[in-house]
Amino acid sequence: REGHELGSHSYTHPDLTHLSPDKIKEEVLKTDKAVFRATGVLPRYFRPPYGAINRSVAKSIGLPIIQWNVDSEDWKVKDKDLIVNKVMNTVKNGSIILIHDIHDLSVESIPKMVNQLRKSGYEFLTVSELLSHSQKPMNQYFGINDSREIK
Numbered sequence: 131r132e133g134h135e136l137g138s139h140s141y142t143h144p145d146l147t148h149l150s151p152d153k154i155k156e157e158v159l160k161t162d163k164a165v166f167r168a169t170g171v172l173p174r175y176f177r178p179p180y181g182a183i184n185r186s187v188a189k190s191i192g193l194p195i196i197q198w199n200v201d202s203e204d205w206k207v208k209d210k211d212l213i214v215n216k217v218m219n220t221v222k223n224g225s226i227i228l229i230h231d232i233h234d235l236s237v238e239s240i241p242k243m244v245n246q247l248r249k250s251g252y253e254f255l256t257v258s259e260l261l262s263h264s265q266k267p268m269n270q271y272f273g274i275n276d277s278r279e280i281k
Contacts, residue, residue, distance in 0.1 A: 135256035136165055137175035137196060146178055146187045154190040175257055175265070183270060188280045194265035195280065196257055198228035199273040204236040213239040218246055224260065224274025 140146065141160040149157070158176070166172055176193040183195055200220045204213045213236060217227055230236050244254075261271055271277045 135175075135258060136169060136171055136173050137177055137257065138162060138165065138173035138193070139177050140179050143179045145180055145182045146191075147182045147184050149187075151186065151190040154187055158191055158193075183280055185268070185280050188268050188270075192267050194261075194267055195270035196226065197270050197272045198226045199276060200225045200227040202227060202229045202236065202239075204230055204233055204239070208235065210235050210239040210242065214243045214246060217243055218250070221247065221252065222273075223252075224276075226257075226260070226271070226273050 138158060138161045140157045141164070142157065144157065146154050146157065162172055174193065175196045176191050177196045177198075178187065178191075181197055183197075188195055199222075200217055202213050202217050207213050207216070213229075217229075221227065229240070247254075257271075260274055261277075265271065265277075268280050269277045270280055
């Protein structure tokens, strides 16, 4: 309703490049079922844990792969202002920002980050809106004009 869009990320957060195709599909299906039970919607995109992807993984997943071109580094920083500053210093038009909702500091940094991004003239879009061209399952997307075929 507010412009949110759901994607999948796996169920147990493994490095999928070390799993068999069947285990990869199991990770995706288990997540898809949980998301669908909670929302009534199936994910249309996938972001692999650690950004780890190869052709075999992409083929098993069968969805466009969404990566990022701005890393908040919230997983290693223990200060809200440093998280916000990292994003503000690296964001550009069309960026996809990586932020983890499992860390309290990350969640707490969001209001300030959103406020500063809006003051700087940025708009917030869903992945579908940002990547308005057709997304392909064997491609990975890092931002508005940055897609790469998975080799």
